Amino acid sequence: MDLPRIERAVRDILIAIGEDPDREGLRKTPNRIARSYAERMAGLRIDPRAYLRTVFKEGYNQVVLLRNIPFHSMCEHHLLPITGHAHVAYLPDGKVLGLSKIARLVDAYALRPQIQERLTDQIADALMDGLQPLGAVCVVEAAHDCMTIRGIKKTGSMMVTSAIRGIFQTDPASRSEVLALIYGTARLT
Ligand SMILES: [Zn+2]
Known part of the structure; x- marks a missing residue:
């Protein structure tokens, strides 16, 4: 899974909604979301069978x-x-x-x-x-x-x-x- 790409996308969303992605509370948000997506999408890398x-x-x-x-x-x-x-x-x-x-x-x-x-x-x-x-x-x-x-x-x-x-x-x-x-x-x- 391309975590840096998710991070960039989340940063773009924050900018698009009018937020400042570099302010204290949001600085680590793209990274947190990327890691949580990796966890929540883990099934994509598993063959259930x-x-x-x-x-x-x-x-x-x-x-x-x-x-x-x-x-x-x-x-x-x-x-x-x-x-x-x-x-x-x-x-x-x-x-x-x-x-x-x-x-x-x-x-x-x-x-x-x-x-x-x-x-x-x-x-x-x-x-x-x-x-x-x-x-x-x-x-x-x-x-x-x-x-x-x-x-x-x-x-x-x-x-x-x-x-x-x-x-x-x-x-x-x-x-x-x-x-x-x-x-x-x-x-x-
Ligand atoms: Zn729905």
Whole structure:
């Protein structure tokens, strides 16, 4: 990532809004923003599918769900934060994945300019391709700063998206079961 270039761009923004980028409080701002962009865009330099290379053979044949995975992303239309939780489930077909790998998969796709719909699809599709489970579900619930601090200013509104693949798409009973785990009576919090 070209940090000096980000610094120059931020300095230009400060000048464009009529600020003095050389005044005490702003002098280090371009550098701080460049470093924070490097962190918040780190997913661009990761191949998320690498996290799916280590799988374990396992006879467990019920739903595996990792719920409430916190993530931060950045809306590609306004470069403002998207903050929320992902819930990721799959039905194994002889192979399972380390739970931390699911969380890393979420981060890898979140830490880049994104829209929530694509983030949701990418996580579910990566699981289907990399792990070949019988089915996968990704539900994402998130607040978009571009909706809460600017424009329509609807603080507290949450966007919910879901990507449903494989058996969860074709079999209503399996879908009900996994959605109950994510949302319903089976949910503890
Ligand atoms: Zn936006």
